[in-house]
Amino acid sequence: MMTGDGAYIKKINRSYILGQIVEHGMISRAELSKITGLNKATISVQVSDLLDEELIYETRQEHNTVGRRPIMLSLNNQAGYVLGIDLEYKHITYNVSDLLGNSLTHDIVELNTSDYDQIIQILVDHIGDYINTYSDSGYGIVNVVVSVHGTVNKDEQVFFIPRHQWHNKNLKEDLENQLDTTIHIENNANLCALAEKVYQYHHTDNLLCINMYTGIGLGIIMDGELIKGYHGYAGEMGHMVLFPEGKPCRCGNKGCWELYASESSLFSLLAEQMNNQQVSYDLLKKWLKEQNADVCEQMEQFLKYISIGLNNIINLYNPETIVLNSEVLHLYPNAIDKIKEHLTSSVSQYRDIVISDLGKRASVMGACAFGIKNFLKIPELSLDISETV
Numbered sequence: 001m002m003t004g005d006g007a008y009i010k011k012i013n014r015s016y017i018l019g020q021i022v023e024h025g026m027i028s029r030a031e032l033s034k035i036t037g038l039n040k041a042t043i044s045v046q047v048s049d050l051l052d053e054e055l056i057y058e059t060r061q062e063h064n065t066v067g068r069r070p071i072m073l074s075l076n077n078q079a080g081y082v083l084g085i086d087l088e089y090k091h092i093t094y095n096v097s098d099l100l101g102n103s104l105t106h107d108i109v110e111l112n113t114s115d116y117d118q119i120i121q122i123l124v125d126h127i128g129d130y131i132n133t134y135s136d137s138g139y140g141i142v143n144v145v146v147s148v149h150g151t152v153n154k155d156e157q158v159f160f161i162p163r164h165q166w167h168n169k170n171l172k173e174d175l176e177n178q179l180d181t182t183i184h185i186e187n188n189a190n191l192c193a194l195a196e197k198v199y200q201y202h203h204t205d206n207l208l209c210i211n212m213y214t215g216i217g218l219g220i221i222m223d224g225e226l227i228k229g230y231h232g233y234a235g236e237m238g239h240m241v242l243f244p245e246g247k248p249c250r251c252g253n254k255g256c257w258e259l260y261a262s263e264s265s266l267f268s269l270l271a272e273q274m275n276n277q278q279v280s281y282d283l284l285k286k287w288l289k290e291q292n293a294d295v296c297e298q299m300e301q302f303l304k305y306i307s308i309g310l311n312n313i314i315n316l317y318n319p320e321t322i323v324l325n326s327e328v329l330h331l332y333p334n335a336i337d338k339i340k341e342h343l344t345s346s347v348s349q350y351r352d353i354v355i356s357d358l359g360k361r362a363s364v365m366g367a368c369a370f371g372i373k374n375f376l377k378i379p380e381l382s383l384d385i386s387e388t389v
Contacts, residue, residue: 017050080141081139093108193207208317210237238258263326266298
């Protein structure tokens with residue numbers, strides 16, 4: 001049996017009420033009472049507090065019937081802002097959004113170093129600039145969320161970032177020591193899964209998001225909750241071994257999935273096969289349009305390797321929706337149909353496999369969604385994709 005004091009119950013009610021206001025966009029006090037089951041007095045007190053804090057505002061709804069127009073409540077999306085950061089190997093992406101996820105600023109800065117101290121200073125300088133830029137709003141930058149392409153534990157400490165070769169770095173503490181703001185650190189695959197849930201698949205409670213760019217990372221949402229594992233390292237499916245005597249991987253094993261089914265592995269094979277070291281999406285698109293036999297054969301093998309790993313993951317998680325985040329798959333006609341053709345196991349059950357529409361922006365969009373949820377302290381968040389892309 002759950003118990004709690006008055007302050008705790010009030011906090012729970014506030015979270016529930018604010019979540020409903022965000023979800024509905026505009027809602028009256030009477031509708032809030034009906035949906036939440038809370039009495040009108042409780043609704044009145046909570047709404048009064050939220051109005052005093054300028055987190056919500058009132059408007060009168062236009063209608064053609066006789067009588068007073070109802071007073072509607074909406075989130076004040078410009079009360080504060082969140083900063084999402086994608087810390088990649090060759091660049092850093094910064095995205096500022098309001099409290100409804102609308103993107104206001106999107107910048108990409110090239111990164112030419114892996115030196116930890118230098119990158120800390122780059123982050124501090126840019127975050128500081130964004131804090132100053134948005135300081136005029138009521139709450140300013142309320143959260144900064146950094147997405148890293150590596151393992152992050154439940155204390156938000158970086159265990160390992162392969163491309164930068166960072167081990168055991170307390171990125172959160174090192175940034176907060178120089179900045180007067182709240183910093184969160186999260187694995188990029190987890191944030192991509194959150195982005196797909198928040199911006200695209202609102203009613204999917206069992207979702208897998210597979211990032212397939214420089215490696216392969218898996219974000220797992222089961223029963224509506226992000227699954228992180230014992231220490232927080234769940235989802236490293238790129239290092240699932242497909243071929244025990246296969247190619248050596250930097251993780252120490254051989255034959256890992258990402259050596260065969262990531263975009264970087266495909267580009268490396270094509271560079272060798274086509275004697276071209278500058279393989280790009282545009283060049284691959286050109287080869288496919290020309291129906292280059294060698295390239296098409298390599299793509300078919302690429303899709304087969306994707307399917308082998310997917311079969312294992314489907315059997316493990318029985319997902320509702322699988323989102324493949326890959327630009328290459330957008331370039332290849334009927335890629336999903338071809339992948340499905342290889343999923344012939346009678347025990348593999350899923351509802352749908354789709355290619356992400358968010359692409360490489362999923363990470364920073366997920367970071368912003370994480371920051372919004374954390375600031376508003378609401379359990380569920382659904383935002384309109386049309387406002388963010």
